[in-house]
Amino acid sequence: MAIVYTKNKAVFSDAAGAEEAETLLEWLGKHPKGKIDLGACVHLHPANLQVMMAAGCLVTVRSSDQDLAAWIDSALKTI
Amino acid sequence: MNPLLEQFLSETRESLQGIGEKLMQLENEPESAELMTELFRFVHTLKGNSGLFDFPELTRVLHAGEDLMDAVRDGKAAYCLPMADLLLDAMDYVGMLCDEIENDGVYAAAHAGDSVRLAETLRRMIGAPADAPGAAGAVSPSAADPGPSAEVRSLLSGIPERIRMDAYRAQTSGGLHCLVYSPVQDCFFQGDDPFFQARRTPGIVWGGIAAREAWPELAEMDAYNCVLDFHVLSEAPAEELKEYYRYVFEQLQMTTISPRCLILPQGDPNGGPVYEDFVGDALGLLRGGDIDALRRAARSMLELSSRELWFSSALRWLLLATEVEPENGVVLEAIITSLRTLAAPEWHVLAAAAGPQSPAATGVCAAKECAVQEGAVQESAAKESAAKESAVGEAGLLREETGAAIRAIVDVQREILSLPDEVAWIAGRVKAAAASLEGCLRSSGSLDALPGLRLAAESSVALLSAAPLLAWVEEYAEEMAAAPPSSPNAAPNAASNAAPNAASEAAPNATPATCQAEAPAAREPSAEAKPSPAAAAAPQPESEVKFGRRVEDVYAAAKSIKVDQVKIDRLMNLIGEMVVAKNALPYLAGRAESVFGVPEFSREIKAQYAVINRIAEEMQDSIMQVRMMPVSFVFQRFPRLVRDTSNKLGKEVNLVLEGEETEADKNIIESLGDPLVHIVRNSLDHGIESPEARIAAGKPAAGTLVIRASQEAGRVVIEIRDDGKGIDPAVIKRKAYEKGLIDEDRLERITDPEAVNLVFASGFSTAEAVSDLSGRGVGMDVVKTAIEKVNGTVHLESEKGKGTRIRISLPLSMAVTNVMIVESNRQIFGVPMDAVVETVRVPRAAIKTIKKSMATVLRGRIVPLKALNTLLGLAAQQRANEEDELAVLVVNVGDQQLGILVDDFHETVDIILKPMTGVLAGLAAYAGSALLGDGSVLMVLNVKEVL
Structure with missing residues (x-):
């Protein structure tokens, strides 16, 4: 699993595939204030991304992958 | 080139021809639903086939064509002449791509744009929207584009200032490219990851993601309906980007922008009078040429202002501009003036500094300044701009303004000329630039510089390099801008002179000669051929994109033909x-x-x-x-057969096919089909054991079945080998004895290898029960008969527990038979050379009679002898020669050698063996008859039957 859900946080690691989006959407539905940790994420499928954009998620930890982080900056807000 | 692709190309050509014919027929009877259906089928097949290969452009056009025809079939669109033209065009395009594929294995990535345009035009015929609404333009080549669209500008302003500054500093010569990639909504279901694609864009400077529409409630959201747009700023050449996005070209919008368009100051527009003073001072410094002082002033102003202000941002840009292009007064001035208005400089308007005399002029100049497009459309636009720009003088503008305008024009020309030379339309480009410069010279009144310019332009055209003209520009640029319009009358004259000039210079390019068959340049002449300024300023109507097929073009000849x-x-x-x-x-x-x-x-x-x-x-x-034909024709059915049969039997079998490219006569190959199926079924059913039994026997669970074809000494050899349980000779012997195939005597003498070959005997079966696969006891007999019919032999080797090997040997061809002519009782007979081992003359004394049979010893082996006359029921004795030697023809019968006594040997001949017909067909002793060169008839013996 590339996304591990804690109490109020979705922690991404490696590359999150398209199949994760369904669960992520469900989780965000239950945790509207859920935070996103992209620290260890290197890539995520756009399905995940648009779910987070739709939920207006806040990123607490930017990806250590600078390239990805720059892309995400244009789509999601970082605390 | 692989055989599949070869086949595809040859089929495509056939289909294209078929499509062409059907379209022609349709012109005569446009109502024929039948013709339309046939047409549709052609295109449909073609499209399906093209999908096998990596040719998205081909598939895209064919797909659009298919959609169009489908619509016509369903009555959603009416068939009309323009539609036929368009379809023919599309098919020409497909043919052109095929030619390129055939020659080079690939086609140029540059065709992507054409394919998108074609597909779109085809779709427009249906009246249905194109694939991606809005993104339809792909690369926006329109010359009259008034600078970057609002969308692009908002995209640019979304890029952080730091990144924009870096990109501006890099001053990429080919311009920068703004990409808006809007993947189709269901792209996730096709396994696409557009984000990954966007991230990997070549030469990426910046990338951003935006939603196409407002977000729905989370509960109603479909995570797999892609609504994201990807924005990319790239400094890679347009070609490379087109190549990279070729599969999704219709989902891409690409705009080329000059780095200058990145100068977009941003921030809090909290203006004040202090700025006004600064603007005044700065302009003074700039006009005085004191860039250093300007820089100092800007820097100290920047220190005094808050970083967040729009003003500060503009100052930072000003500083950067003084650093990057200090000689470009227009740019610096524009930035300074913008401090007054607190609005970003309108770079495309600036280029046409002369103001809005005519909308066309503004448009043209804008295109040049802000959207430095490669390609013919722009070249011709530039050409026309020469006339317009010189007309600018007519309006009686202030001297400085004219100077600035000329400077801007010259800058653009310089930029155009510094583009890489390696393009087909370099000559046109140089001429266009020269025409523009000439216009500038005329309006500034420096007529004495004209000869120099013309000289430089001519040598540029001759060398196909922009260098000479560029050198001229560098030398005279300042002078031109500085010189005032000599008299108010000069400008109108210039304007009227320049226009015909530009047109006439464009004219030679319009002759078909320049375009030849070169596909990428094919559109250029048509674009340049429009001499009227209005038409040239507007982009070519897309539907008129032609693919350069004319009667005199050399059509690639088909490499294969189908013959009955x-x-x-x-x-x-x-x-x-x-x-x-x-x-x-x-x-x-x-x-x-x-x-x-x-x-x-x-x-x-x-x-x-x-x-x-x-x-x-x-x-x-x-x-x-x-x-x-290659044996693969027969082999190709086996993977499926083996799979189905082994599944049914619950066995695991690996099928290995080797030597599929081995060739043999069509009849031979076709005769192989059934025997091979029998053999393979037998192997699967009786040979290869169940996985459990195999593991128990210490073999891998999956059995291996090898079918190998090879050529050996003029014969095709097919070997079918399995690693199954093999054949137990003891069982075969017993069964054969039980069925009365061999007698007790033979049962004792028969060797094991001979015994296993008994499976070929008629009526033989070891299986206790008849299954639907095998066991009827006819299979192997049929195999042998079928193979012998085409003069082949079949041989079986088997080792108990290890496996079985069947070797089929076949002649390569059966049309011409080589026979030896022998004489007996003054008649001649033919004996197939395949059977002949040797011809010897044996002294009568060396022939012994054992019981009633004759025999002789040849090289230590006993060879039984039979007289041909006796065999054929002729009363005569065999004649010997003068030395009392008898002629012995040693032949192979099965595994044995046997001597036939004849009267004399003659030569060997190639004959066409005709089987016996009518009542004679019952004579098994003869294989057939043939006509000899002297007109006599030769009876060919069937050696096996005779003996």
């Missing part, structure tokens, strides 16, 4: 007769010598015979080649 087999057979028969007819020459030679007594003539006939013989043999060989 009957024709080949006829050819085969004819060459057969030719072979026979040529055999008459040696007879003739013999007669010339013996009957007419002219040995020289006989020699000459023989020499001629040698020549004809060689040609006939080559001809025969070539015709054989035509009939040759």
Whole structure:
């Protein structure tokens, strides 16, 4: 699993595939204030991304992958 | 090139021809639903086939064509002449791509744009929207584009200032490219990851993601409906980007922008009078040429202002601009002036600094400044701009303004000229630039510089390099801008002169000669051929994109032809007769010598015979080649057969096919089909054990079945080998004895290898029960009969517990048979050379009679002898020669050698063996008859049956 859900946080690691989006959407539905940790994420499928954009998620930890982080900056807000 | 692609290309050509024909027929009867259906089927097949390969452009156009025809079939669109033209165009395009694929294996990535345009035009015929609404333009080539669209500008302003500054500093010569990639909504279901694609964009400077529409409630959201747009700023050349996005080209919008368009100051527009003062001072410094002082002033102003202000941002840009292009006063001035208005400089308007005299002029200049497009459309636009720009002088503008305008124009020309030279339209580009510069010269009144300019332009055209003209520009640019319009009258004259000039210079380019068959340049002449300024300023209507096919073009000849087999057979028969007819020459030679007594003539006939013989043999060989087919034709059914059969039997089998490219005559290959199926089924059913049994026997669970074809000494050898349980000779012997196939005597003497070959005997079966797969006891018998029918042999080897190997040996061809002629009782008979082992003369004394049979010893082996006369029921005795030796023809029968006593041996000949027909067909002793060169009939013995 590339996304591990804690109490109020979705922690991404490696590359999150398209199949994760369904669960992520469900989780965000239950945790509207859920935070996103992209620290260890290197890539995520756009399905995940648009779910987070739709939920207006806040990123607490930017990806250590600078390239990805720059892309995400244009789509999601970082605390 | 792989065979599949070859096949595809040849089929595509056929289909294209078919499509062309159907379209022509449709012109006569446009209402024919039948024709339309056929047409649709052609395109549909073609599209389906193209999907096998990596040719998205091809598929895209065909797909659009298919959609269009489908719409016509369903009555959603009406068939009309323009539609036929368009379809023909599309098919020409497909043909062109095929040509390129055939020549180079690939086609240029530059076709992506054409394919998108074509597909779109085709779709427009249906009246349905294109694939991606909004993104339809792909690369926006329109010359009259008034600078970057609002969308692009908002995209640019979304890029952080730091990144924009870096990109501006880099001053990429080819311009920057703004990409808006809008993947289709269901792209996730096709396994696409557009984000990954966007991230990997070549030369990426910046990338951003935006939603296409407002977000729905989370509960109603479909995570797999892609609504994201990807924005990318890239400094890679347009070609590379097109290549990278070729599969999704229709989902991409690409705009080329000049780095200057990145100068977009941002921030809090909290203005004040202090700025006004600064603007005044700065302009003074700039006009005074004191860039250093300007820089100092800007820096100190920047220190005094808050970072967040719009003003500060503009100052930072000003500083950067002084650093990057300090000589470009226009840019600096524009930035400074913008401080006054607190609005970003309108770079495209600035270029046409002369103001809005005519909308067309603004448009043209804008295109040049802000959207430095490569390609012919822009070149021609530039050409026209020469006339417009010179007309600018007419309005009686202030001197500085004219100077600035000229400077801007010259800058653009410089930029255009510094583009890479390696393009087909370099000559046109140079001419366009020269025309623009000439216009500038005229309006500034520096007419004395004209000859120099023309000279530079001419050498540029001659060398196909922009360098000479560029050098001229560098030298005279400042002078031109500085010079005032000499008189108010000069400008109108210039304007009226320049326009025809530009047009006439464009004209030579419009001749078809320049475009030749070169596909990428094919659009250029049509764009340049429009001499009217209005038409040139507007982009070419997209529907008029042609693909340069004309009557005089060389069409790629098809490499393969389909021929009816009957024709080949006829050819085969004819060459057969030719072979026979040529055999008459040696007879003739013999007669010339013996009957007419002219040995020289006989020699000459023989020499001629040698020549004809060689040609006939080559001809025969070539015709054989035509009939040759690879064994893969038969092999291809086995993977499926093995899979289905082994699944049914619950066995695991790996099928290995080898030597599929081995070729043999079509008849031979076709005769192989059924025997091979029998053998493979037998192997699967009786040979290969169940996985459990195999593991128990210490073998891998999956059995291996190898079918290998190879060529050996003029014969095709097919080997079918399995690693199954093999055949137990003891069981075979017992079964054969039980079925009465062998007698008790034979049962004791028979060797194991001989015993396993008993499976080929008629009526033999070891299986206790008849299954639907095998066990009827006819299979192997049928195999043997079928193979022997085409003069083949089959041999089986088996080792108990290890596996079975069946070797089938077949002649490469069966059309012409080589036979040896023998004489007996003054008649001649043919014996197939395949059967002949040797010819010897044996002294009568060496022939022993054992019981009633004759035999002799040849090289230590006992060879039974039989007299041909006796075999054929002729009363005569075999005749011996003067030394009392008898002629013995040693032949192979099965595994044994046997001698046939004949009267004499003659030569060997190639004959066309005709099977016996009618009542004679019942005579098994003869394989058939043939006509000899002297007109006599030769009866060919069936050695096996005779003995």
